[in-house]
Amino acid sequence: MTIDLATLTAHNLARWQQAKLTRDFSVVARRLTASKARYQVVSAQTGVPWYVVAIIHERESSQSWSASLAQGDPWDSVSVHVPAGRGPFKSWEDAAVDALVNCAPHAARWKDWSIGGTLTLLEQYNGLGYARRGVSSPYIWAGTDQYRSGKYVRDGVYDPAVVDRQLGCAGLLLAMKALDASIFPSTASVPSVPPPSQAMPAPQPSITHPAKGSIGDLVASLVRAVVLTFKRS
Numbered sequence: 001m002t003i004d005l006a007t008l009t010a011h012n013l014a015r016w017q018q019a020k021l022t023r024d025f026s027v028v029a030r031r032l033t034a035s036k037a038r039y040q041v042v043s044a045q046t047g048v049p050w051y052v053v054a055i056i057h058e059r060e061s062s063q064s065w066s067a068s069l070a071q072g073d074p075w076d077s078v079s080v081h082v083p084a085g086r087g088p089f090k091s092w093e094d095a096a097v098d099a100l101v102n103c104a105p106h107a108a109r110w111k112d113w114s115i116g117g118t119l120t121l122l123e124q125y126n127g128l129g130y131a132r133r134g135v136s137s138p139y140i141w142a143g144t145d146q147y148r149s150g151k152y153v154r155d156g157v158y159d160p161a162v163v164d165r166q167l168g169c170a171g172l173l174l175a176m177k178a179l180d181a182s183i184f185p186s187t188a189s190v191p192s193v194p195p196p197s198q199a200m201p202a203p204q205p206s207i208t209h210p211a212k213g214s215i216g217d218l219v220a221s222l223v224r225a226v227v228l229t230f231k232r233s
Contacts, residue, residue: 013116029175138164
């Protein structure tokens with residue numbers, strides 16, 4: 001069955017807007033955020049947001065710097081797990097760029113880095129078997145109230161009773177966003193009318209703008225009357 005990615009993106013966004021954490025993500029979120037600079041090196045070469053690189057790294061190898069982003073195999077050897085035959089590489093960063101550019105789901109080609117789009121890309125990284133079943137993916141939602149149970153225990157074998165104990169991508173994003181505001185920054189609209197504190201002040205009384213009822217106002221009124229009479233004559 002073909003999965004409509006636009007529909008899946010909308011469903012993931014709706015789940016995100018309702019999601020609540022049911023496990024403690026704080027320790028892992030701090031660890032991933034602390035390595036932001038290193039993930040930004042990969043982001044600059046691929047266009048994949050640094051926090052997405054970080055989350056894939058955590059899910060695929062528990063953030064091991066000796067393991068490839070593609071499947072968790074050592075990056076200094078030829079990989080044996082899918083995608084097999086990759087490497088060896090000179091560094092973790094080189095292996096990460098290869099995984100994002102040359103390996104499915106080819107994250108470097110993805111263009112929708114909105115919340116829903118990001119979650120959909122991450123779900124494709126693990127596979128769309130859960131979406132085909134119409135259930136939430138534990139790869140994304142484990143550790144939130146959007147997931148209860150159900151897991152592929154091996155290729156093609158789904159067990160509805162098994163609970164995924166690994167932390168899901170959405171919960172990691174929520175916890176990391178609480179630490180770093182650059183993750184899905186808010187896009188508050190600019191008010192069209194300045195707030196009261198920024199409103200333009202009223203002009204102060206002067207010779208050209210005398211206070212109403214003052215002697216200056218009376219003189220100005222007499223001058224205007226004389227001028228008007230002169231113009232009519």
